[in-house]
Amino acid sequence: DAGVTQSPTHLIKTRGQQVTLRCSPKSGHDTVSWYQQALGQGPQFIFQYYEEEERQRGNFPDRFSGHQFPNYSSELNVNALLLGDSALYLCASSSLLNEKLFFGSGTQLSVL
Amino acid sequence: AQSVTQPDIHITVSEGASLELRCNYSYGATPYLFWYVQSPGQGLQLLLKYFSGDTLVQGIKGFEAEFKRSQSSFNLRKPSVHWSDAAEYFCAVVRRGGSEKLVFGKGTKLTVNP
Numbered sequence: 001d002a003g004v005t006q007s008p009t010h011l012i013k014t015r016g017q018q019v020t021l022r023c024s025p026k027s028g029h030d031t032v033s034w035y036q037q038a039l040g041q042g043p044q045f046i047f048q049y050y051e052e053e054e055r056q057r058g059n060f061p062d063r064f065s066g067h068q069f070p071n072y073s074s075e076l077n078v079n080a081l082l083l084g085d086s087a088l089y090l091c092a093s094s095s096l097l098n099e100k101l102f103f104g105s106g107t108q109l110s111v112l
Numbered sequence: 113a114q115s116v117t118q119p120d121i122h123i124t125v126s127e128g129a130s131l132e133l134r135c136n137y138s139y140g141a142t143p144y145l146f147w148y149v150q151s152p153g154q155g156l157q158l159l160l161k162y163f164s165g166d167t168l169v170q171g172i173k174g175f176e177a178e179f180k181r182s183q184s185s186f187n188l189r190k191p192s193v194h195w196s197d198a199a200e201y202f203c204a205v206v207r208r209g210g211s212e213k214l215v216f217g218k219g220t221k222l223t224v225n226p
Contacts, residue, residue: 004155033213042116042202042216043156058213090155101214103148103155 002027004093004104012110013081021076021107025093031055032074033101034066037088049074078109086111114139116203118217125193126225133188133220135203143205145186146214147177150200159201162186163208173197198224 005024013019025032031050035043045058049068068074072093078085088108092101115138125131137143144163148156160171167179177188186203200221204214 035214040218042204042218043214044216045213048213056213092156100158100161103157105153105155108153 004091004102006089006091006104006107008107009105010108010110012112014112015081015083017081017111018077018079019081019109021078021089021091021109023074023076023091023093023104025072025074025091026102029093029095029102030072031094032068032072033092033094034074034076035090035092036060037090037106039087043090046076081111083111085109114143114205114207114215116205116215116217118201118203118220120220121218122221122223124223124225127195128192131188131190131193131197131222133201133203133222135186135188135217137184137186137203137205139184139205139207141208142181143208145177145179146204146206147171147175147186147188148202148204148216149173150202150219152199156202159188193222193224195224195226198222 007022033048034046037043046060047057048055052068063079065077088106090106091104094101117136146161147159159175160169162169162179169177200219202219203217206214
């Protein structure tokens, strides 16, 4: 049983560009959450998707957007990249009835 | 606002020594509490969680944590550390009954000396 898978594992972009990160949840999970982990910091909640809708959002600008597909996979899009967007982006999946989150290994985004 | 404080940024212990990592939280009501471990370049692995009941919680890899309501603390302990325990450890909370966002501390990096 595959856990949470994220792609790509590493990505390098330049300022002003746009990026799309992808996440496939663990089998049986219907809820996907995205977190940003800057160097030396704990993960910070970006948003959560359930039933293809954004359920809750953290304190991130509108440049950060997402989508959930009918198969529960999800994308995180970041527009107009800034140097400060460089971070490890973690995807976590869960069942809405289960508080336990399973995390993927993350996508390391570097903005130059 | 909810917050999690991990006072120790970096801890160094010798292999075989005991370990305690501190975590304090600020929350309107007792939340659900978690400890995660992260190895370099990896995602987060759940070590243990506290929802209710016995305030001493056993987790994987020989870790345990004790919830103390009066101190708003949830400290992680291990009686004898192994070199493979070197990693970063994160304490996190979420609203009781909620499945929304986890609020994480900034983490404690553990170094294990041979």
